Amino acid sequence: MMNGTDDLQQQTILVTGGAGYIGSHTVLQLLQADYKVVVVDNLSNSVEEALKRVADLAGSNGRNLSFYKIDLCDKNALENIFMVTRFDAVIHFAGLKAVGESVAKPLSYYYNNFVSTLNLLQVMNDKGCKKLVYSSSATVYGQPKAVPCTEDFPLEALNPYGRTKLCAEQICNDLHIGDPEWRIILLRYFNPVAAHPSGEIGEDPLGIPNNLMPFVQQVAVGRRRELAVFGNDYPTRDGTGVRDYIHVVDLADGHIAALEKLFNLSDIGCAVYNLGTGKGTSVLEMVAAFEKASGKVIPLKVVDRRPGDCSEVYAATNKAEQELGWKARYGIEEMCRDQWNWANKNPWGYEGSLEKDCM
């Protein structure tokens, strides 16, 4: 496959946070699209085993993957990596991402997410690597006044995590205004779920999962007793919250489309795209689809609403479709099938049951 303007030469992409959930799936798609990939990750929320499996899945292209265990807050370590490799572009996934934890530990979130992003941008700037894909989030829409969310909606941050995303978007905008050589794509993800269809890589959260589908999956394999449904009195079809779930492989492909755009369009500036399916699914609909895919019953109880949750969020997808030529291919059925395949093959995640809590 050709990779844009410099297509005679294989391009090298730095992927920060590439051992994590979305990162590992994206690294696999990059390898399969013939990119060379260097991952940096401090393994604070991931394990190296994920990358070993990615390399295996990539077959002979697995040789194009290298990994450095470094913390992006360590600028010298990052500079050393840029010293030995010339990167054509960077995809920046690394960061802390749990909303509740960010409220409890704001300093950790501000320090980690800001310092790592600033270090990365400074080193990229110094080395003349000025193409970036940044992992943003639908969280920057706050409590949207309407759905679907279009990219020009007003933005707001409701918690420290959201503020780190919103502020990083603004830093990227400023960077491009100050130096138009920068080409940046901000991708606002909706709700990533599922796993690679092989069942070899997937999401493996530490501790009690914050998000719906990892929790459902752990109930299905017997690690948790029941799902707490956060409220059934929202103004939605069945009273439960509605979200735009997107298959992680579709999301990963969205990054390849964004990279190709960066390579091909010199005046892209700092552009922003939603990555979602444009379809809303309720908690109960998602649980029913997972029960069907897995053949398991998911016991549930309805509890109070979770503070800060909105009733309904889903993406407008036209901009990504028209400008990136990217559209999500998978529906809820495939998402639940692949989530279950991963769970069934790896009920305790990558590293078995050691030191993992239960119930």
Ligand code: NAD
């Ligand atoms: P993840 O935790 O699985 O992956 C993030 C990776 O970054 C981890 O491997 C972690 O070890 C690494 N990391 C964190 N701080 C680091 C540092 N200082 N130096 C080096 N590595 C560091 O999370 P994910 O779900 O794959 O999310 C990837 C990105 O997408 C994050 O920026 C997240 O905020 C964003 N995002 C995620 C979601 C979601 O629901 N998963 C939604 C919207 C946006």
Ligand code: UFG
């Ligand atoms: N939910 C439950 N029980 C649970 C977990 C979730 O009922 O145990 C419900 C929530 O109330 C919500 C839906 O399931 O209605 C989805 O919740 P998630 O926690 O899976 O996802 P959110 O939409 O709340 O947030 C996620 C990420 C954020 C990101 C946002 C938008 O966690 O970081 O998507 O991309 F900002």
